[in-house]
Amino acid sequence: MKKITKIVLSLIIVSIIFTGCSPKEITGPDSDDTTEPVANTKPVAKIKASQFVKSGATVVLDGSESYDADNDPLNYSWQILSKPTGSDAALSSDNTVNTSIAADRDGDYEIQLTVSDQKSSSTPTTFTVTVLPFSGTIIFVDASNAQSGEGSELNPFKTIQSSIDFASSDDIIKVSQGIYAENIIIPGDKALRIFGGYQSGNFNNRNISAYVSRIAGNGTADVVSMEFSGGDGVRIYSKIDGFTIDGGTRGVSYTSLGNGGKIDVEISNNIIENNRGLSGNGDYGGGILTRGVSPIIIRNSVRNNQCGKGAGITVDLRDTTESVFISENIVENNIGHSDHGGGVYLSVRRGTVSHNIIRNNRIGETAGYGWGGGMIVDGGGADYTNDIYLTLSHNIYTGNSAPLIGGGLFIDEGANVRMERELIFKNSSDRGGGAGLYVDGPRGSTFAKTTLSYCTIADNVGADGSVGNAVYVEKDSVVEISKSIFWNNYSNDNADFNVADDDSTLSIGDSTYQTGKAGTGTFNETACSKNDPEFVDSATGDYHTTAVMDRGVFGN
Known part of the structure; x- marks a missing residue:
């Protein structure tokens, strides 16, 4: 008996060692533990994009219709599986909800998207973008041509406007280096692609830094403008790329007359x-204005412009079936004279704003009051659904200022916004709080909320006696925060967060913050840390963390 007992005991011990259970955790038919594991549903990846595009277009790949039945947050993984021979095309980002690719060769580009919920990955989905062969005419412009020219490579037009007037829809215009003292107007029915930066006398050599094509306005009108006039069933594509554009009341303006048609506009690689x-309350977009069009605004430097609102960039697109894509721009030193949006003003419902640097912009220059020194997202109190939202990803906001609240970023009028890996630092609100992020209502839909994940908001400074210089929330707003850092945001009463009124809610979990909460609204906290994140070098803007914190390492 003793030998049998020893054998049985040994088997139980071995079982415990290999299963990692204690004897109490061993369950069987007679166990009281009836809890069953929760099954995880694999997420589903979906790609939305234009299937057929013109040569030279930037294609936006939209993964926002991907979903998880368990409502778990998604991670995105994009790949180019194949592309035409000789193509140098690359994804602008491989891990954001939306990305883009510059279609530099005719032919097929096969794109793959996989999404995961940290428990399982979706079945990969693919999408093929086909770049159609160019079928139009290439028209040439060279300011150094001694005569007016007729648009050929050997005898180019002397002015850009002459080439536009001559061109037909779907033509390409190539502009050599030089100063073009003109305000150009693109007819409302012409789909034109206009490229600057060619060497004078050699249109096979393009370098937009070495061969500067400058369009110099006369100070009385927009430098480049188009009022799209297409009717129902019409959709065109227009592009301006590789210019220095200055000296106008506005730099670039693309607007729709609202006749029922659609226009995709690409504004890229310009200074x-x-x-x-233009400094009035109704004046928008000193550098770039798009209204009622679907814009792709990428790799521009938008600087030292002035306007009433949105002095750097203004995008107005309220159509929930259309998206905006704004990426890799530097928006700096722009001045808004009115009260909303010093650098950027967005009145949009869906799309992606990613990898931009928004710095040293200010609002309220003439008004003396204002909100959103760096950027404002105006939700317009829209009736959002859960799948209609704007993604802000990997942007940097710094050195921006507002007289009242929202020095860095202002999310207004119940916008539905998803923030991920955003860095907001060293912004200021001169006479109020909310120097980092300000979220305001009212909401037009209970789906509207602002979420933050893996964001860092640090070293923002409000006025003496101000509150909530990390995040300021009011007027029926909902903010949900995870895995983010809030540190060294100046406030006399030691409150990183101000939930100003009873109708607003801020929930924070798995995050690090330094101080507490002010206001009468609801504040929910779960599993947060107050350990110093030990930034690598905040003096130079390096907010990577070096600390091993008890809740993990968060932020950019």
Whole structure:
């Protein structure tokens, strides 16, 4: 008996060692533990994009229709599986909800998206973008041509406007280096692609830094403008790329007359600077204005412009079936004279704003009051659904200022916004709080909320006696925060967060913050840390963390 007992005991011990259970955790038919594991549903990846595009277009790949039945947050993984021979195309980002690719060769580009919920990955989905062969005419412009020219490579037009007037829809215009003292107007029915930066006398050599094509306005109108007039069933694509654009009341303006048609506009690789003269409450977009069009605004430097609101960039697109894509721009030193949006003003419902640097912009220059020194997202109190939202990802906001609240970023009028890996630092609110992030209502839908994940908001400074210089929330707003850092945001009463009224809610979990909460609203906290994140070098803007914190390492 003793030998049998020893054998049985040994088997139980071995079982415990290999299963990692204690004897109490061993369950069987007679166990009282009836809890069953919760099954995880694999997420589903979906790609939305234009299937057929023109040569030279930037294609936006939209993964926002991917979903998880368990409502778990998703991670995105994009790949180019194949592309035409000789293509140098690359994804602008491989891990954001939306990305883009510059279609530099005719042919097929096969794109793959996989999404995961940290428990399982979706079945990969693919999408093929086909770049159609160019079928139009290439028209040439060279300011150094001694005569007016007729648009050929050997005898180019002398002015850009001459080439536009001559062109037909779907033509390409190539502009050589030089100063073009003109305000150009693109007819409302012409789909044109206009490229600057070619060497004078050699249109096979393009370098937009070495061969500067400058369009210099006369200070009385927009430098580049188009009022799209297409009717129902019409959709066109227009592009301006590789110019220095200055000296206008506004730099670039693409607007729709609302006749029922659609236009996709790409504004890329330009320097848009020193445009000013519009300072009223109803004046928007000193550098770039798009209204009622679907814009792709990428790799521009938008600087030293002035306007009433949105002095750097203004995008107004309230159509919930259309998206915006704004990426890799530098928006700096722009001045708003009115009260909303010094650098960027977005009145949009869906799309992606990613990898931009928004710095040293200010609002309220003439008004003396205002909100949103760096950027404002105006939700317009829209009736959002859960799948209609704007993604803000990997942007940097720094050195921006507002007289009242929202020095860095202002989310207004119940916008539905998802923030991920955003860095907001060293912004200021001169006479109020909310120097980092300000979220305001009212909401037009209970689906509208602002979420933050893996964000860092640090070293923002409000006025003496101000509150909530990390996050300021009011007027029926909902903010949900996870895995983020809030540190060294100046406030006399030691409150990183101000939930100002009873109708607003801020929930924070798995995050690090330094101080507490002010206001009468609801504040929910779960599993947070107050350990110093030990930034690598905040003096130079390096907010990577070096600390091993008890709740993990968060932020950019």
